[in-house]
Amino acid sequence: MSAPVLTARAIAKRFGATTALARLDLSIGAGEVVALMGANGAGKSTFVKIVSGVQAADEGAMTLDGQAYAPDSPLAAKRLGVATVHQSIADVVVPDLSIADNLLLDELCGGVATIWTPRARRLARARELAARVGLEGVDLDAPLGTLSLAAQQRVVLARALATRARLLILDEPTASLSAAEAERLYTLIDGLRAEGVAVLLVSHRLADLRRLASRVVVMRDGRIVAAQDAPIDFDTALETMIGRRLPDTTAAKGEVAQHARAALELRGLQLSSHSEPFDLDVREGEIVAVVGPVGAGKTRLAQVIFGATRASAGAMRLYGAPWRPRTPREAIRAGVFLAGEDRWRSSLFPDAVPFASIAGSIGFPFLPRWSRAGVAGIVSRAKEREVAREFIDTFGIRCNGPDDRVARLSGGNQQKVLLARWHAEPARVLLLDEPFQGVDAGARADIAATLRRRAAGRATLVFVSDLEEAHEVADRIVYFDRGTLERATDTLTST
Template structure:
């Protein structure tokens, strides 16, 4: 085998007393896609930041095409042939600028192209970049914000490819993509592999790893603890990643759920003027996954049930009684809880808020019923949070630890723990596994199953693998409706946590 394009030897990084990386070794060859698997907090993000020039290592050395490589900034990394596409593209694009200007943003900032470059020449260059990622039909003069999130991500990828990188780093590239959009990205990566580009992939989605990975490297406690070439035994890799056997929760039975009372009944529900009305039932004790592409209307359905949006037509019943909540507060009082898709925008508090601790975050919605004479029950908050930390396996220093300082998976566990602090009659989870590693996802799925009795649970996801991990039944949702032809099955009961 030829010499690797990239090597990392004994890379170490500390943040105070915390060891983020402990002498990590890795190599990647031309045309190879190496996937990093690791729990939240294992060190993957720190390693990516070091390779992409965001941070520097305390110890160790890296090479790129046989030469010493130690970038002092992301710009230096790009100039040396390392391009990175981060999970969150919000900081990488300017929505009000045109698509063309966003495609050329790195070149404009680096002086390769300037505002004095003739407009026709800039647009010719932008069209070249757009064509490479399948955006050749777009109006390059339109604002970037007019594109879908998936198309905006392709703009960022086109910018990364403009440097003709020797190493391309993809950090959760399909986190916000539908299955069809993800497949288009897979095809593009296949082409890059054929061109000899080395790819470092960080993803929590098993579908990404199955489809793309030439090899997986398992990271735990800041070091590579195992590696496998394709074909990959993902069960073995996952168990190595989390350091214990995968939980195998028992699936529900058709008889138990079939005989249970209806918890939620939707009749003739029409979400918007262009969507078809539909009927839908969920029974007590049942976990139903509503699966559909990004933009299918899943979030709007969850908001209608939660009282945060209004349906155009139709009726809802909750445990046999009419259900038409006017506000989320009314829904919470009735035991209908929603964990929103974007945890920071919808549910969690910034670190500047005094009560943005684990305990404060979990207890916040229930303070009115816990308080006496307006006094916030801190002891109650800490007691509930302590139990939640044990139940959900939240890795933190304790109830007073700040949520913003936790890993993404543990932040998501805090959010789910919030909605288990009081008994729920109906639990709505919108993309609960987004940005959560496979080990944390297995823990969350197992906990949801253990606590499913006495309520109905609706899980809204874009990824079918995620649906199979947790659901008793799966239905397809598209264009704002559920149609009989779109149902995977009315009785899909899973027997394994992570399908292979």
């Protein structure tokens, strides 16, 4: 290995009685990409937070380029040469500010630039940063919120690379990217490696690991349990990661009988004036995966069915009756549920909100039904906890109990809470937008198996960008692009 950029020795971290890291040792060399693999709760995020200055270790020591390294904040870490791009960007961007201001946000806050810096100079610097991540031609005066989530992520990456980083930490960097956008990121990382930048990569996508990783380090229960240099045997790595063989979810699938009634029918549906109309039927008991690149229109289709937005033309039927929901509330009352793509922007609550516990998060949409003695606003806490306990077991949520705060769970367990919410009451149509985002392979297999077990009595549509995820869970796949249906296939007979 080349000269180490980062060394971590005997790093330990505890949260109460829980050991998150147990004397972990790791080195990352210049130009090396070290990928951390591990099930949710294995300690990956805790280690990333310690290296990036979000948290302090209880024990152990680190060096950066041979010098003692113990950042007390993310800003201190960045000034020392450690740049981090977190999975969730909602906390590090300001959607109402211009793209240029978001690109320069760290420099504006750090005193490198100010609002008094001539506008021409600020725009030139913003263009320089934007070009590095392929955002040439973008109107830098437009609000950041007008960009897609993938483009916003590139803005955050450009900001992270604004300084001469020695170590770049990427947490699920392609979770919201199309294949083409992911390849652009890979090429960018190749260039950084050639410059001697060390990269610590956390990703659940095997495509990322195959393409980028020089070495994979497998974590379980806060410890490193295995390591492999490229080329990597991913079957062995995955089984080591979860401590058991992965289930054969394909074998567990059952064909939906052709005589099963149509739960959802779409006829001549046109999502926008620029897209082609299409038809789609989903039968009761069937799981249909809607697959397409980021920006294909999958999320808009889910929102149209859920009543969050309107189609330009066409008709929908729900169990034979016309379906034209005016609001999501109306959809929920009718048994049409949507688990949104970005769990924190669409579904879950910050820690300070009263409904931020597991029990509160699961029960929130059903408060009118779960109120004590039918009195609106008086919540039955016993009912909330009873349902939460059931689904903690059903989805295998790693926690201490129903009153745990969702924000303090690992990303995969947060996703399980979101999915548990929409199983707490019977659904007629269940819409899942990127349900495996940020979820490790073991948890993904568990979620897929749970969705299959509970598919009866409803139609399930799963909206994903990853074809492997679609094959893992669906009876049938439909390919979606440019706002319309391209083609469909039966996953049991396709290759």
